[in-house]
Amino acid sequence: MATEYVKFVDVTKCDGCRACMVACKNWNDLPAEPQDFLGSAQSHAKTTADTWNVLQYIEHENSKGNLDYLFRHSACFHCTDAACEKVCPENAISYTDFGTVVIDHEKCVGCGYCVNNCPFEVISLKEYVDKNGDKYRKANKCTMCTDRLEEGLQPACVTTCHTGAMEFGDKAAMIKKAEERVKQIKDRYPNAMVYNPQGVGGTHTVYVLAEKPSVYGLPENPKVPTSAVIWKDYAQPIGKMMIGATTMAVVGAFITNTIISKKKNGKNEDGGDSHE
């Protein structure tokens, strides 16, 4: 296995320039999604099928009653234990050697199970139209530029970040850096923390947040939904076993019936069976 990499986002260094959004669109050939004014400098409410990262602008009243203007580069977290990968019925979502989570469009059937199970709500379905004018859907999200990683490059958003708010590197080193950064900023941001939620086995985008996750609209304790675990680890395998068991029972019944009626026919010339 290749080295596990992590994208480290220090939101306290971000100046909200949105170059990461542009670089992402540019590298991934994603069309612009013009939006009406949403009431703040934020361009889009959240990530979409064509906008894989969105810069959040949050006006927050801190504990001293002052205004903090918080920014956050939001994109797929690339969970170690990804709910989307778990629920995909077509095995279209998989982990790469880099620890990133990617969608294979050849296999994706556009069912949307991943969309409804992602604890961070970063996956979306996109509608396409084929040559015959028929519509079809595929799931889309940030790939962490896995195609760039394969070529020895870093994700486009990281490369373009001019404040050094984003770094890409060895997992352990990045996490260490994040922890040290939290210590540095505790005076200014008493609630600062490393966001690397263990409910999903840790993530491959690790944040230093200035405030509690909920301030950024993030779940405090994200995890693979319990329903998804029961569904995929228990219900489905047991269901398949049950189908097998009843099928075996009727096959067994068919065989014993054939044997027994043959025996009876041998003994009894007239068939000897009252049942038809």
Add this chain to the structure above:
Amino acid sequence: MSKPQNSTVKVRRFSKAFVWAHAVNAISFFALYITALPMYTEFFDWLYPVLGGPEGARLLHRIFAVTFVLPTFIWVIFDFKGFKLWLKELVTWKKRDLQFFTEFVKELFGFNFKHVRQTFFNAGEKINSIIQIFTAILIIGSGVPMWFSEYFPKAVVQWGYLLHNVGFGLAIAVIVGHIYLSVVHKNSRPGYSGVVTGEVPAWWAKEHYADWYDEEVKKGNFPKLDDPTHTKKKKKKKGA
């Protein structure tokens, strides 16, 4: 195989409404099964091209989802009496129902057995009905939030996926047995033509649902089968 002479006499077991409701239910169930199979197991991914791609499969699954909901209404509207009898039978459990199962296992595998007197629905059919009602509620109840996920809280949709899966798994496991008994198993096979035409041989009805048959005889609806031709049958019963 020798049959009693009166084996040609048929009696009506199911109303036209039931026959239709059952057919719509069966066809819908299998259409739903086939159109979802490639999502349940990748082994059946080759079905996608057959069904017009994932989009075609999805559309068909939704069409048959609607028809799957209809049977109850068909039965209730056109044969409320039959529907009521069904519900009443489902909540009536007596010693004979338990006896039925011990004899049924023998019958299933072709060993010697004796008929336990049953009313309109035997205990096996009642169990099948109860499981099918339960699984239909699970499947339909979870299918709605899956279809219209944008109108439901995320947690409801997430648990919906699980319940849809559980409901389907239970239903198909039971249906394998249900179909086997009706189409393949020799003793219950007349039940299959019965559910298609609504009529079954009188001798078979009397043998399998003695209490119901006698009641209908009392009402004057069914012919008495206690004539000499039938006595011949009775003698053989033990060896069956």
